[in-house]
Amino acid sequence: MIYAEVKTEDAEGTYLAHSITSHKGRLSKGHLLTSSDIDDLLMSDIGMVTTIQLEKHDVHEDSAAAQLGQFVSGNGVKTSPAFTGRCNIYSTEHGVFETSPQDIGNINSVDEAITLATLSPYAVVHPNQLVATAKIIPLAAPSQALEQTRGLAQLTVHPFRKLKIGLVLTRLPQTKKSVLRKTQTVVNQRLKSCANELSEVTVVDHTPNSIATAIKDLRKSNHDLILIFGASAIVDRQDALPKGLELSGGRIEHFGMPVDPGNLLLLGHHSGSNVIGLPGCARSPKLNGFDWILQRIIAGLKISKDTIMQMGCGGLLSEIPTRPQPREKMPSDTSHTTPKVTAVLLAAGQSRRMGPENKLLQEWQGKPLVKWVADNIGKSHVEHTIVITGHEADLVQESLQPNDVEYVHNPDFADGLSTSLIKGLMAVPADSDAVLICLGDMPSIHSAQLNKLISAYDPENGAAICVPTFEGKRGNPVLWSRNFIPEMLNLKGDSGARHLLGNYPGDLQEVVMDNTSVLSDIDTPEALSTLRKTSFTK
Template identity: 40%
Template sequence: MKFGPIPIETAEGAVLAHSTTAGERRFRKAHRLSAEDVALLRAAGISEVVAAVLAVDDLGEDAAAQTIAESMTFRGIEVRPAATGRVNLHAKAPGIFTVDAAVIDAINAIDPAITIATLAQHAPVEKGQMVATVKIIPFAVSSALVDAATKICAAGEIFAVNAYRPVRVGVIQTVLPGIKPSVLDKTLRVTEARLARTGGRLTAERRTPHEIAQVAEATASLARDNDMVVIFGASAMSDFADVIPAAIEKAGGAVIRAGMPVDPGNLLVLGTLDGKRIIGAPGCARSPKENGFDWVLDRLIAGLDVTARDIAAMGVGGLLMEIPTRPQPREPLPAKSQLKVGIVL
């Protein structure tokens, strides 16, 4: 492709770089000039235009973007028609976005003329939300470059929207002296709302003393009739042998990970029992604000596995905004204040 000023006599088939007016006729940027257009421009006294002249093996920006987008392998995503060298891809349903970053990087490294931008890995998305865009920078690009991109796209699935599933969730709330019923009631409402946005359903709640045996019994019972069990402890986990991780093991399950590098959310416990996921919720999950619990819960509801290694990799970007209900746990408390602090939820 050649770009720059060209005589109007040779402009037929060229693509305008700037909007141009000839009498009452206005030609928009990226308009491909026909013989009739050239005649109108000459009649208006225009001797040259700034335009792109495509080579024989060039693809126009829209055709190139559409070709690349349609060569991709994906799930839960629809491709919209090309316009101004851009093709947008949108989610067909709410869910969690996943992407092969190495493939996107490889395509973007072919040539600056070809670009693909996506949402971040594991971003939650709504139905109809844009998740990726293919943009051709110039008015045209060599077909060889487009072929290189489509060859990379043929390697396998590049991205997907993993749709939320209608999971059934049982909730356990442990109780200690001083825990008000209103706190437990609010926690239940917040959890119901959190599940509702992903299509989940809270089916049952058990309130038990904050003791290993009773939490284990309730966990085993709820796991039989639900896809997932969430445990809210009256006291936050303070050791890997504390009540919630110990109860998961006593029920016959296994602890996948206790503790996560996301704040708020550090004290989450993730376990499994008979193929069902058990989550020991951190205290911040009593708040509707985003925290590490959301990251794990949403992925599981979308049918994605969450491993100990996955949780360990959440640290970069894991420093979230503080929630107002916590008394600034990131700051050291004055000596006198430490004597007055009770259970922090």
């Protein structure tokens, strides 16, 4: 490419090196100047322009991007028309995206003018989802370099196939029916995300012979994929699940995987069908190693021992809140049976529905509403309280004297409740097990109710989130395992974390309360008037 500053009247047929604005509008960088453009520029008193002339072996950015897009497009993808040196590549299928990081690196190493960015390999994608973009950095690419990229990489989306899938659930004498139902629900949710669903579910005793019989029965009815969820985790190849697979006439391909959570996964085969022994973490809907195996199998990709052993890079996944953290065990001298709970008391709002008065400072039975909340938190098993202030912060702090609390001010309180919640969560001590999100306008909740929530907290047994209820309706406050904090830090706007509850049905414990206080917030003059008419005494 040749850059030159030339007289405007001599610039026809060249490309603009920089954007320029005339009285008719803006001409972008890379624009091919026409005779009409020249007239327009001259009428705008623009006598000189910086232009680019393409040399013999230059390929214009749009043509180069389009060619690169075509070079790398395989089955299941399509390209868009190139514009400003960019060609976007989209999926045409619901399935698994496949490419090679090494191949993409090879393309990007050919010439600095040529770049290709893609999604991570084996990502689940949907039709019309962007999976890659080919971008030419300058206004042209060398034709020789562009030709070198041909055949270096291929982007493919493998569509999910419709399979006949059976699930074997094993039980021990102490196994609860609710656990079996939950397991079936979560497994089916996973399958639906891959355009499939369970065709048959069978529950058998946790013995090799019972498991073997179930596997043979499912193969007789031509199931393409057999999933086995044991009542206890697989310990080794001599455990009930692998022994049952071998007794059925199947074989073990591999036990274990370098993905955490998901280590204790069993991969096997029986008469042409895949058999998977699920790790215990698959009871949670959160991402784990089983998802990676399931998605690829349904998409028709071959899974072998070698495939699994290559999953370690990137295999350290987010911790599942209901799962212990073996990499970070507490020292024995700091262990405890009662969870360490930090309360975050939200007291920053502007009380718009109450009118000109700050609702938190309104008195009831001789104390401000927010003082009632803080006092009752102080009487509970909560170890530490963080009060988030914002609107009339000084008055709120004054009303809470002499409570032993930590104050965190939120200067952005007017931007919504989420900003205050995030401020509080960021201040939660590192040794806290759980966080209790309390609202400053719920003075009727007493310490015994808070203690009931704390007593119910048992993350290893499906109670990582404890929600109070009255007559089937969910209320506040909600107790969350600290492992949810990273996700809660992404909240936006004037909403709290309640919408996250639907994402974790297997981690949620409803705690029944004996009165309506968990449903009653005082955010209007009418609600305050009703409260003051009650004779309820702390």
